[in-house]
Amino acid sequence: MATRPRPSGAGDNLKRLLELYRTMVRIRAFEETALAAHKAGEIPGPLHVSLGQEGVAAGVCASLRKDDRLTSNHRGHGHAIAKGADPVRMMLELYGREGGSCGGKGGSMHIADFSVGMLGANGVVSGGIPIAVGAAQGLKMLKSDAIVVCMFGDGAINRGPFLEGLNWAALYKLPVLFVCEDNGVAAFTTASSVTAGPGALARAESLGVAGVTIDGNDCPAVDDAVTRLVAKVRGGSGPQFLHAKTYRWTGHTSTDAAAWRDPKEVADAKVRCPIARLEKLLGDRGVDAPDFAVVATQAQAEMDDARAKAKAAPWPKPETAYADVQDVGAAAWHK
Amino acid sequence: MAQVTTTEVTLIEAGRLAVQQEMRRDPTVWVLGEDVARGGLWGQYKGFLEEFGAERVVSTPISEATIMGAGLGAALVGTRPIIEMRIFDFVMCAMDELVNQIAKVRYMFGGQAKPAVVVRMPHGMWRNSAAQHSQMLEAWFTHLPGVVVVAPSSAEDEAGLLVSAIRSDDPVLIFDPKDLWGATGRIAEKIEPIPFGKARQLSTGDAVTLVTWSALVPKAVEAVALLTKDGVMVDAFDLRTLWPWDEDAIVASVKRTGRLLVTHEAVEVGGFGGEIVARVVDRLGPQNIKSAKRLGAPRLPIPFSPPLETQVRVTTDKIVAKVKGML
Numbered sequence: 313m314a315t316r317p318r319p320s321g322a323g324d325n326l327k328r329l330l331e332l333y334r335t336m337v338r339i340r341a342f343e344e345t346a347l348a349a350h351k352a353g354e355i356p357g358p359l360h361v362s363l364g365q366e367g368v369a370a371g372v373c374a375s376l377r378k379d380d381r382l383t384s385n386h387r388g389h390g391h392a393i394a395k396g397a398d399p400v401r402m403m404l405e406l407y408g409r410e411g412g413s414c415g416g417k418g419g420s421m422h423i424a425d426f427s428v429g430m431l432g433a434n435g436v437v438s439g440g441i442p443i444a445v446g447a448a449q450g451l452k453m454l455k456s457d458a459i460v461v462c463m464f465g466d467g468a469i470n471r472g473p474f475l476e477g478l479n480w481a482a483l484y485k486l487p488v489l490f491v492c493e494d495n496g497v498a499a500f501t502t503a504s505s506v507t508a509g510p511g512a513l514a515r516a517e518s519l520g521v522a523g524v525t526i527d528g529n530d531c532p533a534v535d536d537a538v539t540r541l542v543a544k545v546r547g548g549s550g551p552q553f554l555h556a557k558t559y560r561w562t563g564h565t566s567t568d569a570a571a572w573r574d575p576k577e578v579a580d581a582k583v584r585c586p587i588a589r590l591e592k593l594l595g596d597r598g599v600d601a602p603d604f605a606v607v608a609t610q611a612q613a614e615m616d617d618a619r620a621k622a623k624a625a626p627w628p629k630p631e632t633a634y635a636d637v638q639d640v641g642a643a644a645w646h647k
Numbered sequence: 648m649a650q651v652t653t654t655e656v657t658l659i660e661a662g663r664l665a666v667q668q669e670m671r672r673d674p675t676v677w678v679l680g681e682d683v684a685r686g687g688l689w690g691q692y693k694g695f696l697e698e699f700g701a702e703r704v705v706s707t708p709i710s711e712a713t714i715m716g717a718g719l720g721a722a723l724v725g726t727r728p729i730i731e732m733r734i735f736d737f738v739m740c741a742m743d744e745l746v747n748q749i750a751k752v753r754y755m756f757g758g759q760a761k762p763a764v765v766v767r768m769p770h771g772m773w774r775n776s777a778a779q780h781s782q783m784l785e786a787w788f789t790h791l792p793g794v795v796v797v798a799p800s801s802a803e804d805e806a807g808l809l810v811s812a813i814r815s816d817d818p819v820l821i822f823d824p825k826d827l828w829g830a831t832g833r834i835a836e837k838i839e840p841i842p843f844g845k846a847r848q849l850s851t852g853d854a855v856t857l858v859t860w861s862a863l864v865p866k867a868v869e870a871v872a873l874l875t876k877d878g879v880m881v882d883a884f885d886l887r888t889l890w891p892w893d894e895d896a897i898v899a900s901v902k903r904t905g906r907l908l909v910t911h912e913a914v915e916v917g918g919f920g921g922e923i924v925a926r927v928v929d930r931l932g933p934q935n936i937k938s939a940k941r942l943g944a945p946r947l948p949i950p951f952s953p954p955l956e957t958q959v960r961v962t963t964d965k966i967v968a969k970v971k972g973m974l
């Protein structure tokens with residue numbers, strides 16, 4: 313990339329910023345491509361996309377190693393891509409095709425790729441929290457220095473497992489980074505209208521889990537915060553908490569036009585786009601507009617290719633419906 | 648054949664020795680649940696904290712959802728947790744983690760996940776414990792794809808089936824029979840695994856096939872003795888594993904006897920007895936069966952007061968009367 317001389321300083325690593333940028337752009341391209349494919353009737357079932365929230369996924373995962381684990385929620389495409397999952401296999405999974413990440417058994421809501429530590433999206437709000445703390449407990453027992461990142465929405469903090477899981481992680485000083493991706497809504501409801509008290513971080517702190525609240529649309533800030541939190545978690549200080557504020561540009565699912573929401577609110581949010589924001593920063597650092605276009609074109613080509621492959625891929629063989637239920641008694645299942 | 652030395656132990660001790668043996672064999676096996684570090688509610692983990700340390704014998708907060716879910720998470724990174732639910736009825740607080748997560752991850756993720764957990768859930772009526780500490784809902788879990796369902800009734804089976812459960816890569820649900828903790832049996836110094844899905848024959852006969860499990864096994868044995876005195880010879884089985892269950896053994900027996908009674912402590916309506924009767928009738932054809940019946944509890948919560956509780960229980964006399972009515 314063409315770059316002009318630029319000032320250097322903390323958090324100013326250009327290569328890193330460009331990596332964050334590329335990840336966000338790839339997530340956006342994946343989500344837009346998936347939405348278009350869904351509209352075209354190519355993808356069955358609902359999709360929960362994360363347009364507008366790319367800064368959180370990209371910023372959180374930049375500090376993670378491949379063997380670090382991640383649990384996600386129903387809106388997990390971006391988390392999976394940022395953790396290193398292959399978009400082709402993900403797209404095949406969304407299409408329900410052979411060769412998908414889960415062989416077509418999971419779909420959008422159950423994207424998982426254990427080969428990159430992505431332990432699964434989850435169709436149950438807050439379902440990943442107990443799994444994350446247990447994974448951390450297991451890793452600690454196995455004397456691994458890998459850590460676990462647990463992603464959930466602001467809607468999840470009103471379910472019991474949030475209280476149980478944070479208490480548990482603090483109690484056993486487990487290597488977990490909790491990330492509340494606060495997009496302001498829970499499904500079709502403004503989260504603040506159903507959440508009492510001072511919010512996610514205060515709840516975490518009341519259980520002895522320290523952390524920070526940041527602007528999740530400021531991707532380098534997310535990266536900086538997570539770098540520090542991950543160092544603490546990996547260093548044995550116990551669980552940490554990141555409360556990342558962002559905004560969901562779309563409705564709850566791919567079929568929700570979000571007519572229930574004030575269009576001005578959405579328009580204002582789009583001004584705070586995490587990608588545009590990083591472009592501005594990168595521009596100040598000497599990256600040129602054509603360079604952004606190259607990244608965007610590459611990302612779109614990658615996702616178009618994934619879509620084409622998914623569209624052309626065969627359906628799973630019907631008999632695979634019987635595989636991977638359980639070993640014991642599996643034969644009896646077919647009857 | 649070399650003589651195997653055996654020791655007489657209670658069912659609870661048999662289970663304790665089995666878990667201890669497996670924890671000594673495999674350092675990735677560990678236990679989590681409320682009060683397990685003090686030996687568990689029932690003493691089934693007595694001495695474990697001293698031997699294995701607090702990292703492998705984890706007394707947890709009263710957080711059933713996380714006890715279950717953390718067990719799963721720990722399995723997903725390669726350990727083999729034994730999840731102790733204290734008393735079966737509390738699993739209701741962990742149903743999402745059991746039903747939506749543990750039973751689903753392997754399938755839903757296309758075989759990537761290995762949820763190798765054992766879930767121990769002591770169940771059944773036990774000394775007037777009333778409606779929230781006495782339930783037998785094992786039938787629910789036979790309906791749940793993805794899990795193995797085990798309900799032992801003897802010390803030998805408790806030990807051998809626990810060993811199989813701990814070594815299994817499938818999630819295995821063990822319904823320990825609370826009312827039979829004190830039942831004694833003989834176990835070998837080295838506890839061998841007992842394969843899932845094999846019934847244990849309790850008696851042989853050609854008049855009727857009697858199928859049961861868990862707390863009703865001793866009552867079925869008493870009933871068989873009474874019926875034998877009256878000249879009614881019973882082919883009786885302890886199913887031991889409810890999923891997979893020993894369909895071939897039961898079908899072969901009913902083929903000879905022509906009569907089948909399934910009895911369980913659980914409520915009769917919607918109980919697993921219905922499934923057994925239906926399968927056997929399917930496989931043999933109704934024309935080849937003289938009688939096929941179930942005997943379970945009435946569809947009531949378990950009451951507290953002793954005479955009320957007795958009213959609900961399936962007893963030896965009820966089994967005898969039911970069999971006689973089928974002849």
Ligand SMILES: Cc1ncc(C[n+]2csc(CCOP(=O)(O)OP(=O)(O)O)c2C)c(N)n1
Nearest residue numbers: 386387435436437465466467468497498499
């Ligand atoms: C236990 C549970 N209850 C309800 C739902 C239905 N549901 C799916 S997503 C969602 C909203 C979750 O809000 P949040 O976590 O903030 O994420 P968002 O969808 O707003 O991004 C709800 C209610 C569910 N999946 N699980």
